[in-house]
Structure formats: structure tokens, C-alpha cells
Amino acid sequence: DGGITQSPKYLFRKEGQNVTLSCEQNLNHDAMYWYRQDPGQGLRLIYYSQIVNDFQKGDIAEGYSVSREKKESFPLTVTSAQKNPTAFYLCASSIPGQGYYGYTFGSGTRLTVV
């Protein structure tokens, strides 16, 4: 079955370390997105990519970096410059121009920085 796989589900890191969250999809979707969710808040867009080798900053890109070398993969690196990295991270994908189907989301990675 097609879907989006985020790994790992739980991740613990020490303060000051960079960490990379994985997101892989086999839906053949062109667009991919990264969101951050904090308790009591909705989702905030970090980065998105509409096509391979191209990506744009979202509302809260500072302290994060991404790459899009393959259509299937959109990894997110949380750098030591991100001041409050502990959060729930969600990856999503979609077919641009076919908004009727909405976005497909992964099951998320909960990052805890100690």
C-alpha cells in the first residue's frame, strides 16, 4: 500500500547536536512538506518542496534545513541553531493542482532534546 513513512517515531538528542528526521513516500507525489506541532497549537509549516532539487521556506524555517534529491525523499535536519527543537514533526505530500484529495500525512516523529 502507498503511504508516507516517517522514522523514527521517537527521537532523543542532546542539546547542541544536529538531528535528521526521515520522510519517504511511495505515492508518486511531487510535493512534500514538513510541519511542526506544539501542544495546544496547530501545525506550522517549516519547509516545502514542489519538485526535486527545489524547496521553499515556510513560516518557521529558521534553525532547520532540508534537501530534495529524490522525489520519494524529503529529509529534515534540525540544527543546533533551532532554539526550541522539542516538538512533534509531521511530513506530508500532495499532488500539486489536485487539492481535492488533500495532503497525505505520515505518522510523525516526536523529537525530544535534553
Place this chain on the structure above:
Amino acid sequence: SQELEQSPQSLIVQEGKNLTINCTSSKTLYGLYWYKQKYGEGLIFLMMLQKGGEEKSHEKITAKLDEKKQQSSLHITASQPSHAGIYLCGADKSGMGFGAGTRLTVKP
């Protein structure tokens, strides 16, 4: 990104009761999405509304978009424990923006 306000923030209802969640936009909506999220999981797409006055239903959940396309409501009829979760509205513009969500608890 589109600013979306949801109300109420949280809702506790007795099983079998009806309920309504609202989503209001500061701008005209050209596509309004409803998602459901179980705690600690990803979002599940429920439905999308595009035309003013449009109404869609999925099982016991009905969503409407007003004529001015600035407000949407999500109505659940005869709520069940399986309806519990966080409901989020979203609007797509260079990456979907979301409201803060409404946390629904259904008491058996």
C-alpha cells in the same frame, strides 16, 4: 499563510449528542480542508470544500462552507467515542496553513 481561527478550542460531549466546530478565515477561502488527528499520530483527510454554500457529508460528519467563503462549520451527528480526536481546518496556499485545532472528547 492564511490565518484560520477555530472554535471552540476544546469540546466535551456525551455520546450520542450532536456538536459543531467552526473555522473562520481572515481572507476568502478558495479551498477549505478538514482533517482529523488522533493524539500522537498524523492527520487524516476528511473532506474539502471549494464553492460558496457547498456542503459535504462523510458518514455522520457534515461540513459546510458559507456563501461568502470565509467560514466553515463541521457538524457531527450522534457522536461516538470513535469521533474523539483533534479536528483541524486548513487552507491551501503555497503550503497548507492550519487552524489551532479543536480537541473533541466523547464521554461514553
